[in-house]
Every structure is written in C-alpha cells, then in structure tokens.
Amino acid sequence: MNLNFTQKELLNRWLNAEADESDIAAIKNDPELLEYIQISQAASHLATPEYELEKAYEKLIAKRNQPQKVYKLFTFQKVYRYAAILIALVGVYYFFQTRPSVIEVAYAQQSEIVLPDASEVLINAGSKLSYQKNNWNKKRLIHLEGEAYFKVSKGGKFTVQTSLGNVQVVGTQFNVNQRENLFEVECYQGKVDVSHGREIIRLTPGKCVKLSTDGTLVLSSIVAKAPFWTTGVSNFENESLQIVLDELKRQYNLQIDVDSTVSLDQRFTGSFKRGNLDLALKTICLPLKLTYRFIADKKVVLHAEN
Amino acid sequence: MQSNPTEITQNVCEDRLYQSIFNQLAPKIRNYIYFKFGNLEKAEDVVQEAFIKLWENCSKVPYGKAKSYLYTIATNLSLNEVAHQKVKLKFGNQSTKKHTNESPEFILETEEFKTKLENSIANLSEAQRTAFLLNRIEGMKYVEIAEHLQISVKAVEKRIHNALMVLREEIGNI
Numbered sequence: 001m002n003l004n005f006t007q008k009e010l011l012n013r014w015l016n017a018e019a020d021e022s023d024i025a026a027i028k029n030d031p032e033l034l035e036y037i038q039i040s041q042a043a044s045h046l047a048t049p050e051y052e053l054e055k056a057y058e059k060l061i062a063k064r065n066q067p068q069k070v071y072k073l074f075t076f077q078k079v080y081r082y083a084a085i086l087i088a089l090v091g092v093y094y095f096f097q098t099r100p101s102v103i104e105v106a107y108a109q110q111s112e113i114v115l116p117d118a119s120e121v122l123i124n125a126g127s128k129l130s131y132q133k134n135n136w137n138k139k140r141l142i143h144l145e146g147e148a149y150f151k152v153s154k155g156g157k158f159t160v161q162t163s164l165g166n167v168q169v170v171g172t173q174f175n176v177n178q179r180e181n182l183f184e185v186e187c188y189q190g191k192v193d194v195s196h197g198r199e200i201i202r203l204t205p206g207k208c209v210k211l212s213t214d215g216t217l218v219l220s221s222i223v224a225k226a227p228f229w230t231t232g233v234s235n236f237e238n239e240s241l242q243i244v245l246d247e248l249k250r251q252y253n254l255q256i257d258v259d260s261t262v263s264l265d266q267r268f269t270g271s272f273k274r275g276n277l278d279l280a281l282k283t284i285c286l287p288l289k290l291t292y293r294f295i296a297d298k299k300v301v302l303h304a305e306n
Numbered sequence: 307m308q309s310n311p312t313e314i315t316q317n318v319c320e321d322r323l324y325q326s327i328f329n330q331l332a333p334k335i336r337n338y339i340y341f342k343f344g345n346l347e348k349a350e351d352v353v354q355e356a357f358i359k360l361w362e363n364c365s366k367v368p369y370g371k372a373k374s375y376l377y378t379i380a381t382n383l384s385l386n387e388v389a390h391q392k393v394k395l396k397f398g399n400q401s402t403k404k405h406t407n408e409s410p411e412f413i414l415e416t417e418e419f420k421t422k423l424e425n426s427i428a429n430l431s432e433a434q435r436t437a438f439l440l441n442r443i444e445g446m447k448y449v450e451i452a453e454h455l456q457i458s459v460k461a462v463e464k465r466i467h468n469a470l471m472v473l474r475e476e477i478g479n480i
Contacts, residue, residue: 003467011470012463016447036470039477042423043442046397049346051333057325060354064361 007033015040100130105146107253115140119158120151124177124229126250147177149227152190164211165196174203175227182243183211186222228271235271244268244284245302252277252298259303262290318372319364327372328357334444335376339384341439342432348384356380377454397424419477426476434469437462 003011010027013019014037019027027033103123105111111123116136123129127146132139140158151173152158160167160176164183167176172190177183185194187203194201194209194217201209201217212218220237228235234247242264245256251274258264266288272280281292281300289305318324332353339349356379360367367375397420427435437455440446448466452459 008463008467011467012448015441015466017445035474039423039470039473040442042419043427043438043473044445046420046423046443048337048340048397048443051336051350053329053332056332056350056354057328060328060357063354064358 003033003036011036097134098132100143101133102128102130104128107250117153117155119153122149122151122230124148124250125253144176144178146179147175147229149173149175149230165194165217168193168195173226179243179246181211181213185209186227188226232274233271234274236268238267238269240264241266241268241288248272248280248284252280255296255299257295257299257301259301261304262302317365317368318360323369324361324364327360327369327376331373331376332357335380337444338377338436338440339380341436341443342381343384344428344435352380352383355383422477423473426473429476430469430472434465434472437465438469441466 007030010019010023010030010033013023014027027037103111103113105123105125105127107126109125113121113123113129115121115131116133117140119140121129121142124147127144127148129142129144129146129148131142137155140156142158142160144160144162148160150158150160150169152169158169162176162178162183164178164181167174167185169190169192172192173188174190174192175184175186175188177185183196185192185203186208187205189205192203194203196211196217197215199217201219203209203219206221206223207219208222209217209219224235234251236244236247241262245258245264248254249256251272254277268284268288270283270287272283274280284290285292285302290302291305293301293303295301318327335356336349336353339352340346343349356376359379360372360376363375427439430438437451440451440454441448446454448459448462451462455462
C-alpha cells in the first residue's frame with residue numbers, strides 16, 4: 001500500500017468510525033484515499049444472508065434433544081466395522097501362519113516324513129498325523145491318529161498326542177499305535193514316557209506298553225529291533241481278531257464281511273505279510289479254523305469252518 | 307456479552323441462559339465462520355454443532371467462558387469440514403446504515419459492481435477477508451478484531467489495508 005503515514009491514519013480512523021469533520025474533508029481532497037474509502041463503504045453495505053434465529057434455535061433444540069447415543073453409536077459402528085476387518089485379516093494371517101501340516105496316509109500305503117529337526121517318522125497305512133511346522137523347534141508336538149514309528153533326533157521335549165494318551169521322549173526310537181480303543185507304544189532306543197490319564201509309565205529299550213481292556217497300561221517286552229510293520233510284516237501278540245482284521249483292511253485296502261458264526265473276540269498270535277493277500281488271509285484263517293471267500297475284487301467274507 | 311454478576315459463575319445448563327447465549331452469539335459466530343470459509347450452509351451447521359457441544363459440556367463451561375468455547379469449537383469444526391472448499395460469498399444489500407459519519411456520498415448500487423466486489427472479496431486470503439468483513443459488516447473496531455482473532459492491532463491494520471489494496475486492484479477504476 002503506497003499510502004503515507006497520515007493517509008493510513010485517516011483511513012484507520014474512518015474504518016474505526018472515529019473520523020471527524022476535518023478528517024472527512026481531508027479524505028475528500030485525496031483521490032487515492034477516497035477510492036479505498038469508497039470500496040470500504042460499498043463493502044459495509046453488503047449484508048450477510050439473514051439468519052433466522054428462532055428457526056435455528058428450534059432446529060438446534062430438536063437435534064440437541066435427540067438421544068446422544070444415536071450419534072455415538074454411529075461412530076462406534078464405524079470403529080466396529082474396521083475392527084472386524086482387522087480381526088478378520090489377523091485371523092486369516094494367523095490361520096495361514098499356524099495352520100498345522102497334516103499328513104494322511106491312505107489304506108494300503110506307507111509314508112515316511114522328515115520333520116524340521118531331522119527326526120524321521122514312518123507312518124503306517126490308514127493313519128493321520130499333524131504338527132506345527134513354523135514353531136517346530138520350540139515345541140515338538142505331534143498329533144497322531146493311527147500308527148507311526150518315530151526316530152527322534154536329540155533336542156528338547158518331543159511329544160506325541162493321541163486320543164488315548166501321550167508319549168514323551170527326549171531322543172529315541174519308538175512306535176506308537178492308536179486305533180480306536182487300541183493304544184500301544186514300543187520303545188526301541190532311549191527312554192519314553194507314556195501317559196494315559198494320570199498314569200505314567202517309563203519305557204526302556206525293548207519294552208512296550210499296551211492299554212488293556214480295563215483301562216490300565218500293561219508293560220511287556222519286545223524282541224524286534226524295529227516294528228514289524230516297518231519291514232512289511234504285521235505282527236500280533238495275543239490280539240483280538242477284530243484288531244487283526246482291521247490291520248488287514250488297512251494294509252490291503254480290503255472290505256471284510258464277517259459271518260455271525262465267527263467270534264471277533266478270539267485271540268490271534270502271529271503275523272501276516274504285505275504283498276500277498278491270499279497268503280495273508282491263509283495265515284490268519286488257518287490257525288483260527290476260518291474259511292474265506294472272495295465275493296468281489298476287494299471284498300472278502302469270513303465264516304467259521306463247520 | 308452482558309455480565310450479570312450472578313450469571314458469571316453459573317454454568318450454561320439452564321435453558322433460559324442457553325437460549326440467551328444462542329441469541330447473542332449464534333449470528334456472530336455464523337458470520338465469522340462464513341467470512342472465514344465462505345460457505346453459508348456449512349457455517350450454520352457448524353454453529354449448531356458448536357452449540358450442541360456446549361450443551362453436552364454445559365456443566366463444565368461457566369457462563370463467562372461460553373463465548374470463547376463456542377468460537378474455538380466452531381473454528382475447529384470448520385477447519386475439519388469447510389476448509390479447502392471454494393469460497394463462495396453471497397451478500398444481500400444492507401438497508402440500515404451502520405456508520406453515521408461516512409460522509410463520502412457514495413452509494414454503489416449497481417448489481418454489476420456488487421458482483422465484482424463479492425468475487426473480489428471471495429478471492430482475498432482468509433485472514434484478510436475475515437478481518438476486513440468483521441470491520442465492514444460486523445462493524446467491529448481494530449481493537450475488537452485483534453482481541454477476537456488473538457493478534458495485534460497492528461496486524462489487523464495490515465490485513466485490512468492489504469485487503470483494500472487487493473480489492474482496489476481487482477475492481478479497478480470505479
């Protein structure tokens with residue numbers, strides 16, 4: 001602004017409504033100053049749009065008296081919405097991070113896996129095994145449904161969980177077999193703790209433990225250096241026919257119908273081999289005085305000899 | 307704001323008091339926000355919001371603090387909402403004269419000039435426009451504006467002078 005001090009003072013006085021007669025006379029004699037005053041004057045004739053005070057107050061009271069929660073809930077809903085999305089994302093991430101590795105072995109097959117710590121697991125037919133890959137070295141925990149033979153490398157606690165009991169070791173070789181009501185652990189090396197309910201039994205090499213029908217763990221001995229099944233033989237020590245036939249079904253992917261004349265509780269001691277179904281059937285049937293008959297490719301009916 | 311001694315310590319939860327505050331301040335705040343951001347509808351919404359906030363916190367705000375409380379809330383709300391929108395001022399014609407001693411016989415009443423003036427005012431900076439219009443339309447003196455905007459009187463003077471200079475350039479020869 002090119003005005004000098006006096007001009008500015010005049011302008012200020014006029015704008016503050018403090019100008020007297022002589023000031024106004026001076027302004028009128030100054031064309032530049034007069035322009036500013038004229039603009040100012042024109043601006044002061046502008047009016048802001050009318051504000052309907054009473055109406056505005058009514059509207060305010062109406063809005064004020066609405067329950068406040070309506071407004072707050074709305075914002076909370078937004079928060080919840082984002083929270084839900086966040087939780088879902090975290091959930092998905094967590095799901096993929098901690099999703100257990102699951103290995104299922106079908107009938108008539110076997111599978112061998114190597115765990116992240118180089119422990120080896122040989123899984124028998126018709127078994128399912130799951131474990132957490134990403135946290136393996138901190139927590140060596142395996143869920144097992146079925147039968148598997150473990151060669152555990154040295155390290156921290158190694159636990160096998162089954163629905164009938166847990167097996168805990170440090171570094172060893174052992175076999176776990178859990179099928180329906182059957183629960184059997186054989187120790188081949190090192191020390192193995194087997195728990196069922198509150199009962200805990202420590203196995204040393206050459207010992208095995210089996211869950212008896214009255215629900216207690218029974219200790220006995222084994223001779224073999226590794227489970228029979230790992231060498232292609234299924235071995236039984238005084239087992240019920242039911243258990244023997246179940247194993248036969250798994251190893252040969254077979255359907256077996258049993259005639260009512262056959263008692264499934266009768267005991268069987270012996271073994272059968274994989275790879276020759278006829279021979280396997282004979283090995284089981286002959287000592288028990290049973291006969292078998294194929295009614296389809298993979299379907300057999302058993303009945304008692306007359 | 308008139309200050310009746312008993313009312314100074316009173317909080318504003320009482321409806322009669324609340325309404326009197328509204329009657330006194332609502333138009334001023336509305337105009338202030340309007341001058342600042344140039345959006346009438348939003349300015350009125352902001353006034354409403356500010357008064358609702360005042361009611362929600364009425365027990366905490368004594369009568370004497372209500373004015374600055376309302377201005378602060380309104381300014382903050384409009385910073386969130388109105389800022390960055392295009393300034394669009396629209397004025398009516400004031401029938402009553404505010405200044406009795408404004409002698410220069412000058413009434414520029416052509417629509418064309420008014421539109422030009424409105425547009426030029428809209429193009430002023432926010433600080434210039436607010437100070438200028440508080441002086442011209444609300445009739446506030448430099449001291450009052452300075453207090454209101456919490457700046458020095460010198461700064462008010464500068465803003466208004468600059469505003470006038472810009473307007474003169476934009477409008478050109480009258």
